[in-house]
Amino acid sequence: MKQEAFSYFTMGYLNVIAMLIFMAVFFGTIVWIFKKSNRKHFKDLSELPLKSEDN
Amino acid sequence: MEGKLESFKYDDKIVRMFLIATMVWAGTAFLVGLLAALQMAFWQLNFNLEWLTFSRIRPLHTNAAIFAFAGNAIFAGIYHSSQRLLKTRMWSDKISRIHFWGWQSIILAAAVTLPLGFSQSKEYAELEWPIDLMITVVWVIFGINFFATLAKRREKHIYVSIWFYIATILTVGLLHVVNSIEIPVSFLQSYPVYAGIQDALVQWWYGHNAVAFFLTTPFLGLMYYYIPKAAGRPIYSYRLSIVHFWSLVFIYIWAGPHHLLNTSLPEWAQTLGMVFSLMLWAPSWGGMINGLLTLRGAWHLLREEPIIKFLIAAVTFYGMSTFEGPLLSIKSVSLLAHYTDWIIGHVHSGALGWNGLLTFGMVYYILPKLLQTEMYSKKLMNYHFWVALIGVLTYYISMVSAGITQGLMWKEIGENGYPVYEFVETVMNIMPLYYVRAFGGLLYIAGYLIMVYNVIKTFQKAPKNVEEKTYQAYALVPTSSEGEAPHRRLEGMAGLFSVLAFLAVLVGSVIEIVPTLSIHKYVPQDVKTLPFTALEQEGRDIYVKEGCYVCHSQQILKHESDYARYGAASTIAESMYDHPFQWGSKRTGPDLARVGKKYDHMWHYSHMIDPRSMVDKSIMPPYPWLAEKKVDFMHIRKKLSVLKQLGVPYSDDEVGNADKHAEEQAKEIAAFLEEKGAPKGLENKQIVALIAYLQALGQKTSVGSSDVSGAPAESSEVVQSGSSNTKSGGEE
Numbered sequence: 001m002k003q004e005a006f007s008y009f010t011m012g013y014l015n016v017i018a019m020l021i022f023m024a025v026f027f028g029t030i031v032w033i034f035k036k037s038n039r040k041h042f043k044d045l046s047e048l049p050l051k052s053e054d055n
Numbered sequence: 056m057e058g059k060l061e062s063f064k065y066d067d068k069i070v071r072m073f074l075i076a077t078m079v080w081a082g083t084a085f086l087v088g089l090l091a092a093l094q095m096a097f098w099q100l101n102f103n104l105e106w107l108t109f110s111r112i113r114p115l116h117t118n119a120a121i122f123a124f125a126g127n128a129i130f131a132g133i134y135h136s137s138q139r140l141l142k143t144r145m146w147s148d149k150i151s152r153i154h155f156w157g158w159q160s161i162i163l164a165a166a167v168t169l170p171l172g173f174s175q176s177k178e179y180a181e182l183e184w185p186i187d188l189m190i191t192v193v194w195v196i197f198g199i200n201f202f203a204t205l206a207k208r209r210e211k212h213i214y215v216s217i218w219f220y221i222a223t224i225l226t227v228g229l230l231h232v233v234n235s236i237e238i239p240v241s242f243l244q245s246y247p248v249y250a251g252i253q254d255a256l257v258q259w260w261y262g263h264n265a266v267a268f269f270l271t272t273p274f275l276g277l278m279y280y281y282i283p284k285a286a287g288r289p290i291y292s293y294r295l296s297i298v299h300f301w302s303l304v305f306i307y308i309w310a311g312p313h314h315l316l317n318t319s320l321p322e323w324a325q326t327l328g329m330v331f332s333l334m335l336w337a338p339s340w341g342g343m344i345n346g347l348l349t350l351r352g353a354w355h356l357l358r359e360e361p362i363i364k365f366l367i368a369a370v371t372f373y374g375m376s377t378f379e380g381p382l383l384s385i386k387s388v389s390l391l392a393h394y395t396d397w398i399i400g401h402v403h404s405g406a407l408g409w410n411g412l413l414t415f416g417m418v419y420y421i422l423p424k425l426l427q428t429e430m431y432s433k434k435l436m437n438y439h440f441w442v443a444l445i446g447v448l449t450y451y452i453s454m455v456s457a458g459i460t461q462g463l464m465w466k467e468i469g470e471n472g473y474p475v476y477e478f479v480e481t482v483m484n485i486m487p488l489y490y491v492r493a494f495g496g497l498l499y500i501a502g503y504l505i506m507v508y509n510v511i512k513t514f515q516k517a518p519k520n521v522e523e524k525t526y527q528a529y530a531l532v533p534t535s536s537e538g539e540a541p542h543r544r545l546e547g548m549a550g551l552f553s554v555l556a557f558l559a560v561l562v563g564s565v566i567e568i569v570p571t572l573s574i575h576k577y578v579p580q581d582v583k584t585l586p587f588t589a590l591e592q593e594g595r596d597i598y599v600k601e602g603c604y605v606c607h608s609q610q611i612l613k614h615e616s617d618y619a620r621y622g623a624a625s626t627i628a629e630s631m632y633d634h635p636f637q638w639g640s641k642r643t644g645p646d647l648a649r650v651g652k653k654y655d656h657m658w659h660y661s662h663m664i665d666p667r668s669m670v671d672k673s674i675m676p677p678y679p680w681l682a683e684k685k686v687d688f689m690h691i692r693k694k695l696s697v698l699k700q701l702g703v704p705y706s707d708d709e710v711g712n713a714d715k716h717a718e719e720q721a722k723e724i725a726a727f728l729e730e731k732g733a734p735k736g737l738e739n740k741q742i743v744a745l746i747a748y749l750q751a752l753g754q755k756t757s758v759g760s761s762d763v764s765g766a767p768a769e770s771s772e773v774v775q776s777g778s779s780n781t782k783s784g785g786e787e
Contacts, residue, residue, distance in 0.1 A: 018566075022305070029301055033294045046293035048214040049283045052139035 058530030061209070064523040065138045067425050069151040073131035074418055074425075076159060078510065080123035081414075083166070085500045087116040092493040095643070096486065098674045105680050106170035110602030114181040115169040120406055121179060121269065123162045128414040129273040130158070130197075133220050135421055136280040137201070140217055142210045142528040146203035150196055157193035161186060172600040173243040176635055177258045179265050180234050184245040187235040194231065198224045205549050209528040213549060215296045218556070219276030221549070222304050225557045226268040229564070234261035240697050241690070244596070248701055251630035252320060253571050255638055260311035260568060266402075267307040270410055271373075275299070275342060278370060281417050282349050285362045291348035295341050302338035304556050306331050308563035313384035316393065317612040318638065319627045321577060325386065327567065332384030339377030346370035361436035365416030368444060372408025376401060390614055391466070394642035396485070396492075397458025400451045407447045407499055415439065415506060423513060427521050431512035435505050443502035449495030457488040466616040474620045478645040479672050578628045584756045586632045586703045587748065589691045589717035594748025596694070597741050598637070601678065608639035609648040609752065622649045622753070629756045632703045644675060649753030656724050657731040659746045681742040686721070688714040688739070720747055 032038070094100045094109045101108040138145060145151050164186050168174075174181040182190070201224055205217070234257055237245040249257050283290050290296055312320060312328025347370055350356060356363045379401050383392050392398060423430050430436060464484060467475040476484075571577075578584075587595060598604075611617045611625045618624065625648050630636055654662075661668050664682060666675040691713040699705045709716065718738070724746055725738035737743055 025301075025305070029298065033297050042293040042297075043289075045212055045214060046283075046289040048140060048210070048212065049136075049216075049280050050287070050289060052142070 058532040060527055061530050062525050062527050063142075063144050063209075064525055066134070066145050066148055066151060067523060069145065069148070069155060070131050070135040070421065071425050072155050073127050073134060074422060076155070077124060077127040077131055077414065077418065078507065080119060080127055080162065081503060082507070084116060084119035084124045085496070085503055087112055087119060089493065089496045089500060091116050092489070092496050094676070095674065096489040096493055098676050101676050103677075103679075105172070105678075108601075108676050108678075110605045110676075111170050111172055111174075113605045114174055114178075114602060115166065117179055118165050118169065118181065119162070121265070122165070125270055125274075125406070125410050125414070126158065126162075128410070128417065129223075129269075129277070130154070131421070132277040132281070132417055133201070133273065136216060136277065137204060137220065140210065140214045140280070141204060141208035142526070143204060143208050146200050146207060150200045154193060154197045154200060157189065157196065161189050161193060164189065168243065172602070174600060174602060175237065175245065175247065176599040176602065176604050176637065177234065177247070177254075178262050178640060180231075180258070180261060183243045184235070184237055184239050185242070187231070187237070190231060191228075191235075194224075194228050198228065202549075202553075209530055211531055213552075214280070215290075215293065215300060216276040216280045217549075218300050218552070219272045219279070221553050222300070222556050222560075223268050223273045223276070225553060226264065226272075226308075226560050229557075229560065230261045230264050230268065233564075234258060238697050238701060240694050246634040246694075246697055246701060249634070249636075250701070250703075251633045251636050252577070252627050253568075254634065254636040255315055255318070255630075256312065256320065256324065256568060256571050258636070259314040260308075260564060263311040263314060264308060266405070267303070267310075270405065271307075272303065274373075274410055274413055275303075277413060277417060278342075278346050278366070278373075281413075281420055282346055282366050282370070285360070285366060285416070285420055286349055286353055286356055288349060288353060291345050291351065295345045299338050299342040299345065301559075302341075303335075304559050305563070306334050306338065308560045309567060310335060310384065311567070313389070314640065315638075316384070316386050316389040317614060318610050319625050319630075321571075324567065324571070329384050329386055332381045335377065336381045339380075340374060343370055343374035343377070346373075361433060361440055362416050362419050364437075364440045365412045365419065368440070369409050369411075369413035369416060372404055372412065372447070376405040376409060379404070390612065391462040392458055393612065394608055394640070395458035395462045396454045396488075397462065398641070400454030400458060403454065404447065404451045407443075407450065411447075411499075412440075412443065415443070418506075418510075422510065425521070426513065426517035428513065428517040431509050431516060435509045439502045439505045439509070442505065443499050446495050446498030446500075446502060449498060450492055451495075453488045453491035453495060457485040457492070460488075461485050465620070466614075468616055468619050472619060474616065478620075479670055482643070482674060483672055578631060579758075582626075582628045582756060582758050584628045584631055586698070586705055587751055587755070588720060589695060589709065589713040590720040590744050590747045591751045592694060592698070592748075593686055593691050593717060594741075594744035594746065594751075595637075597681070597745045598748055599635070601681075603647075604637050604639045606639075606641060606643035606675070608642050608646045610638035611646055611648050617646075621646045626756065629753065632698075634698060634701055634703070644673075647749070647752055651750045651752040651754040655731075656727050656746050656750070657733065659749055660728050660733050660737075660742060663742055663745070678742075681745060682734075682737065682740050684741045685739050686717070686741055686744050688717050691717050717744075 033042075090100065090107070091109055091113050105111065134145060134151065161182075165182055168183060168186065169181060173183045175183060180187075201220065205213075205221075235247075236249075237247045239245045247254055247257075279290055279296055309331035310328055312324045313332045314328075316325050316329065318325075347367065350363070350367065357367055382388055383398070383401060419430060419436055461481045461484070464476045464481040465474070465478075469475045586592075609625070609630070611621045611623065613624045625638075629648070630638070658669060660682075662670070663678045665677050666673040692710060695703075695705050695710045695713045699710055721738045721743045724743045725736075725740075728737055728743075729735055
């Protein structure tokens with residue numbers, strides 16, 4: 001089982017799939033974050049500490 | 056849709072308790088650090104007491120700085136900011152107190168056991184198994200308190216600081232549990248289940264991510280809250296902070312192997328660690344810029360407000376040390392910096408500059424608000440800032456200079472193929488920088504004392520019996536989320552987000568660690584490694600207990616200068632039965648991977664009793680108590696049987712008669728020592744076991760029938776002849 005797990009790391013297509021997942025997550029996050037319609041939402045979020053009581 | 060308006064109070068008493076604990080343990084961590092620094096410059100400063108010896112107090116210093124000082128600071132900040140960001144009191148006052156007192160008792164247990172030599176020798180995870188269990192329990196209690204508070208929050212949206220806290224709680228729990236899987240031998244001793252290269256990889260996966268998720272993510276959470284609060288303006292870019300968060304969570308976990316560059320760790324793991332370390336440059340600097348630019352349009356605050364000075368200097372140090380970290384993770388740079396004081400400088404720019412200054416800024420921000428007063432003196436806050444800043448810089452510059460100097464001297468090879476400098480010469484050369492470092496630390500402590508005075512005065516002038524204020528907010532009601540954009544819904548689900556963050560961390564860990572569990576795959580068929588004999592194993596435990604790994608590595612790097620000085624590069628086979636591994640991370644003294652049979656028993660005996668009798672100018676403290684303390688021979692059986700369970704190939708006879716075999720070997724060594732003029736009666740003393748172990752280093756692995764003990768014959772001759780030239784050549 002352990003040996004099998006190790007041997008997977010030489011399998012090219014798995015590495016490619018892993019890389020694609022990583023890139024998809026990365027670019028998905030970027031798109032979500034910088035979508036124009038979300039701008040106001042994030043601005044509201046950034047005000048949260050200032051709205052909290054100053055004590 | 057909103058629920059009904061509710062009134063509530065924050066639990067500020069627990070914040071105050073953690074703040075005071077932070078201040079108290081800061082003093083302890085700094086003072087022990089100063090003592091350790093002075094011992095580099097003056098070896099006599101252990102006052103001939105074993106529990107004040109450098110190798111025992113260095114773990115105490117690091118544990119106090121990380122878990123006592125920074126730990127309590129994190130908890131104070133988390134309890135203070137989370138209640139306010141979530142608009143609710145902590146879930147349970149009682150559990151908060153159990154967390155507080157549980158954590159302080161862990162610290163006390165550490166402060167007692169480490170100087171007494173109860174240590175697993177895994178850096179920043181030295182504490183023995185009963186304390187490991189305590190840490191697990193207290194951490195889970197803290198987690199429960201935090202998530203329960205999250206569940207009863209009145210603010211739907213979760214600010215980025217809270218994400219950083221969640222990542223901290225989950226990942227530190229995972230790191231601690233996985234790295235601490237060990238089998239107890241007795242009440243205060245255990246062997247880790249991992250051996251050699253596995254143990255090295257798991258330990259540095261832990262060690263690196265302890266820095267990432269104990270000293271970075273929680274402090275970033277604090278930064279994202281307290282800089283906007285202190286500056287009175289929102290963070291420069293909230294979007295950047297989300298990129299910062301997810302990139303750190305995805306990338307940090309992979310970077311551990313950069314602590315093991317150019318060692319026997321397989322190349323693929325080294326390269327992986329280096330590449331992911333380099334990738335960290337981007338998010339770290341994004342985060343730093345985000346913190347700094349929050350002050351845009353308000354830079355005058357940096358001139359006027361000492362709190363802002365502390366916070367901004369802290370973020371600048373974050374940027375500097377996260378620039379330096381990836382730089383040091385490049386294999387060729389690591390070759391120069393590894394094992395030197397450059398690394399010590401690097402961690403202190405992080406610990407004193409980033410964590411320390413941020414903590415001070417936070418304390419100055421929170422404390423007067425809790426006491427409903429102002430700080431006693433703004434001027435003293437400014438003094439503190441400048442003294443501390445000059446202190447850190449002095450410390451940092453001296454240690455980086457020392458590291459580069461020593462690294463270059465180690466690499467100097469003469470035309471005859473010998474190292475140009477004896478090891479001890481490279482130590483003597485950087486000695487002045489050790490004085491400078493101690494002075495830098497002293498300045499930092501002076502700043503701390505100014506703060507203590509200021510804080511005490513503030514307590515004195517504060518109104519007595521401060522009442523907790525009452526606040527109001529609307530309760531959250533479960534809404535059908537139709538009509539809301541999908542990501543908003545997702546964001547409300549703290550549970551799901553936590554699981555995602557945890558998965559990101561887990562995947563990286565599994566992919567990196569699992570392959571090395573099949574360690575035998577990496578050892579060629581014809582290579583045979585014998586386990587240590589009973590007495591040698593006993594000596595190994597003494598080596599671990601005394602903390603020899605603090606100053607001596609057992610890993611010869613893949614570079615000519617290391618071959619010339621110590622012999623051929625270390626192999627995986629050589630440490631395959633080592634529970635725990637002893638590769639070390641610093642060479643204050645020379646590498647010991649192949650010290651076996653290089654000197655005779657008497658050399659080692661004399662050297663342990665008085666290092667300077669063998670190596671003139673050595674800065675090693677003497678270990679005379681080893682010649683007085685006795686070996687518990689019967690107990691060795693238990694040790695070997697535990698190791699056998701863990702896969703070390705001992706025969707039944709070796710385990711069952713461990714005491715007899717050990718006694719026989721001890722008698723031989725003691726007889727040799729007596730003949731050479733050592734006192735009688737050493738055969739049951741610890742020093743004999745330690746000598747047996749040292750003589751076995753590098754002697755256990757052979758290819759086929761021929762004994763290679765690592766080094767090719769040629770280069771071992773080089774070392775031999777080098778050492779016979781002068782008395783000081785011995786330490787070569």
